[in-house]
Amino acid sequence: MENQLYPLKFKPVLKDKIWGGTKIRSVLGIDFSPLPNCGEAWVLSGVDGNQTAIVNGFLAGNDLNELVEIYMGDLVGDAVYERFGDEFPILVKFIDAADYLSIQVHPDDELAAKRNIGYGKSEMWYIIDADPDSELISGFSRKVDRETYLTHLHNKTLRDILNVEKVKKGDVFYMPAGRVHALGPGTFLAEIQQTSDTTYRIYDWDRVDHEGKSRELHIEEALDAIDFNVYDDYKSKYKPNKNGSANLVTSPFFTTNLISLDKTLGKDYSELDSFVIYVCVAGSVSLVHDGTTEPQIALSQGEAVLIPAGIDRVDIIPSSPSEILEVYIA
Numbered sequence: 001m002e003n004q005l006y007p008l009k010f011k012p013v014l015k016d017k018i019w020g021g022t023k024i025r026s027v028l029g030i031d032f033s034p035l036p037n038c039g040e041a042w043v044l045s046g047v048d049g050n051q052t053a054i055v056n057g058f059l060a061g062n063d064l065n066e067l068v069e070i071y072m073g074d075l076v077g078d079a080v081y082e083r084f085g086d087e088f089p090i091l092v093k094f095i096d097a098a099d100y101l102s103i104q105v106h107p108d109d110e111l112a113a114k115r116n117i118g119y120g121k122s123e124m125w126y127i128i129d130a131d132p133d134s135e136l137i138s139g140f141s142r143k144v145d146r147e148t149y150l151t152h153l154h155n156k157t158l159r160d161i162l163n164v165e166k167v168k169k170g171d172v173f174y175m176p177a178g179r180v181h182a183l184g185p186g187t188f189l190a191e192i193q194q195t196s197d198t199t200y201r202i203y204d205w206d207r208v209d210h211e212g213k214s215r216e217l218h219i220e221e222a223l224d225a226i227d228f229n230v231y232d233d234y235k236s237k238y239k240p241n242k243n244g245s246a247n248l249v250t251s252p253f254f255t256t257n258l259i260s261l262d263k264t265l266g267k268d269y270s271e272l273d274s275f276v277i278y279v280c281v282a283g284s285v286s287l288v289h290d291g292t293t294e295p296q297i298a299l300s301q302g303e304a305v306l307i308p309a310g311i312d313r314v315d316i317i318p319s320s321p322s323e324i325l326e327v328y329i330a
Helices: 064-071 078-084 109-114 146-154 219-223
Strands: 008-011 013-015 040-044 090-097 103-105 123-130 135-140 162-166 172-175 181-183 187-194 200-203 244-250 255-261 265-268 276-282 284-289 297-300 304-307 313-318 322-328
Touching: 040 276, 040 304, 090 276, 123 244, 123 255, 123 276, 135 172, 172 244, 187 276, 187 322, 200 219, 255 313, 276 284, 276 297, 284 322, 297 304
Parallel strands: none
Antiparallel strands: 008 304, 013 040, 040 090, 090 187, 103 181, 103 200, 123 172, 123 187, 135 162, 135 181, 244 255, 255 322, 265 313, 276 304, 276 322, 284 297, 284 313
């Protein structure tokens, strides 16, 4: 039994950002010293140079992609391994925006391949908490062409043609590659995304860092990535399901459900050819898997656990009313 795969926990990679705050510490209890702030905690990552290392069990100390290379389909699922190889395909973050993030866009898989930069970047946000007036930018508020867009960008009136959404706890936004977006101040969230760290920064609010330097913009690179279409609805609708799974996002890149529970819930994954990630966004739970009698792992708000594809059943035991994002590739 000792060399069998088991639910895996990770040491987060912490990032200070010009727009970052302190909620990673005050809400999640993650010590980010000596950083001045922490905009992002990467709690599960296979991004080269930013991989998360396992902290529990006999595999402690190994980086995530090392395990994919060794265990292949037993860890991620045969179909997933065939598609993605030795790179783990999902990146999980917690993000604390104390100020506006840059207005930005990500390339899709096709453009990323053309530019030889790995995969594209589609992502989703689950809002854990938000200040009363918090907002974010998602897409355009009206259909524009390149010339109109560039005129507004040059005149620093880009916000006038962008769609601004008020946000509150529990909101879900899917950001497919190509959608111009920006998080606003006071938003605290969990992000599920493709494994990619490619961001094209379009406009950074003319701000500078403590040395008086502005961050690099990628205006030309972004042009071919932007989806200029306008959409009826930018917020994902879902129906909460007490003591069950509510689907939040289904995409070619990941499926994300919200599990809300106040009593033990059993999950059967025997028909799923994929890993499963649990991301705790509220409360805390213990996990029992495949007939073991004692809880094998504790999962608290701000933590993620990777359930290997070879595990067929997980019982989730909450210690208080809890919420977990359930992520896999269908």
